[in-house]
Amino acid sequence: MSRILAINSASDFCSVTISDTDTVTTTTRSAPTERGHGDAVLAMIDQILQETNYAKTSIDALAFACGPGAFTSLRIGAGITQGLAVGIDRPVVPISSLAMLAHGVYRQHQRQRTLVAIDARMGQVYFAAYETAVIGDSQLVSEVRVCDPVELTWSKGAWTTVGNGWQVYADEIPPDSALKYIGGGAEDSAIDVACLAEKIVKEGKALPAEFALPVYVRDRVVHQAC
């Protein structure tokens, strides 16, 4: 039985969810991501705590979308998660931003096989394929890659696609009429962060606060000294 506070700060929308496996409820706030959205995330956390009347210390674990995504946004999420986790002395669960979107497709559309592509800037996408057969468990069935859109490949078949990468690079991605595009998918994705974290918390695999770290995937960064 667990109560999880989940945060996604690294997509077009940032969102916050409290899920409670006892009462089988989730409470969520979401807003388009803007500059300074660390403020918005903290305000949303405050709102849902007040709305649910949960004390901060009643939270059992903190989950967050750890990436890949925009580097600075990922670090805002990681920084907020570390600060909260240290403050209430609770463990953390990093959840892949790509798995989060794939899980959202299953949760909302009951489609199991999903290709996720999100804009990685610099003309590239972050990409991975997932299969989700039950709520709370999205299985990675490919590599997680950062690559040019023209290099994207997937096995034949009926895949659902999600993430802003499909839209941003629509002209460059190899066409496949069997694909069904769902959309950006990030609007209330903190729910999916919470769902995916539940199993990990239940298995006792949540981590100490300092492990709330971004997963960049793109490690080749511009090494320009200032």
Add this chain to the structure above:
Amino acid sequence: MLILGIETSCDETGLALYDSEQGLLAHCLHSQIDLHQEHGGVVPELASRDHVRRITPLFNEVLSAANRQRADISAIAYTAGPGLIGALLVGASFARSLAFALDIPALPIHHMEAHLLAPMLEEQAPTFPFVALLVSGGHTQLVRVDGIGEYELMGESVDDAAGEAFDKTAKMLGLDYPGGPALAKLAVDGNPDRFRFPRPMTNRPGCDFSFSGLKTHSLTTFRKTDGNDQDKRDVARAFEDAVVDTLLIKCRRALDATQLKQLVIAGGVSANHSLRQRFADYSQQSSVEVYFPRNEFCTDNGAMIAYAGFRRFELNPNASNGTDVRPRWPLSELSVA
């Protein structure tokens, strides 16, 4: 009252705990010098990546070193600017969410205000009003300080900061990053009489500085030599002497103009041995008292942020929960409360 200070504005992650009764209890610092060395300067993305890895372990370390619990903390002070935006955001996100979790205020601190207050952490501390020379890799400013938040900019560099000129000149002499301290080490054995470099902008009124031309002058001079080790030492010595002299001339000018008798020198370059010696000599020969932070608090650190937070919190306990970070933030925009 126990204040946690968090500094992440550039390439050092610093955390400290300051107690209103007992003073500084502990401070912990992780420097990223090794990380940036191969790139010849601070790489902002690498700096941000390192801050987010270090911040929680350093928090645990500083609590343990001070023998305190997180529930003992009364407020959290964090550097909100100026600095690298990505680096600032790591500290601000952590500080504000930790403050939120603990139901305590989060205080945004101006990095340069913290530097100029740093000598107040020492036993021999200045009292308001005083003139402050802020001299680092990013800033060279002369400021009249009448109290917390009462700052009048008297002069600043119109081009390179003094520390930046040190680093660039060092690079030109083939020294590794960060070159400033390495250049100072070379200068110790340099011949002070072989070259005499100009003291930029000292023949004009005012307290502004310019160090870009001095850097070029060093390069031109060095190219005319054989480029051997002694040539490097002599150029380094002439360069350092010119910078220190120029800083001293402008400080005297600011002290004359304000009629103040206390001078605070803070920021990374204030750790320079030759500079400290010259200003100590000046103090002995005049009625001016010169104050420095201890060496480890000349460069960025959490202790000065915690102390600035304490002084700000004393002034206005209700100023809390911060703001977005401000990568560019003139000191003169600060107010008392």
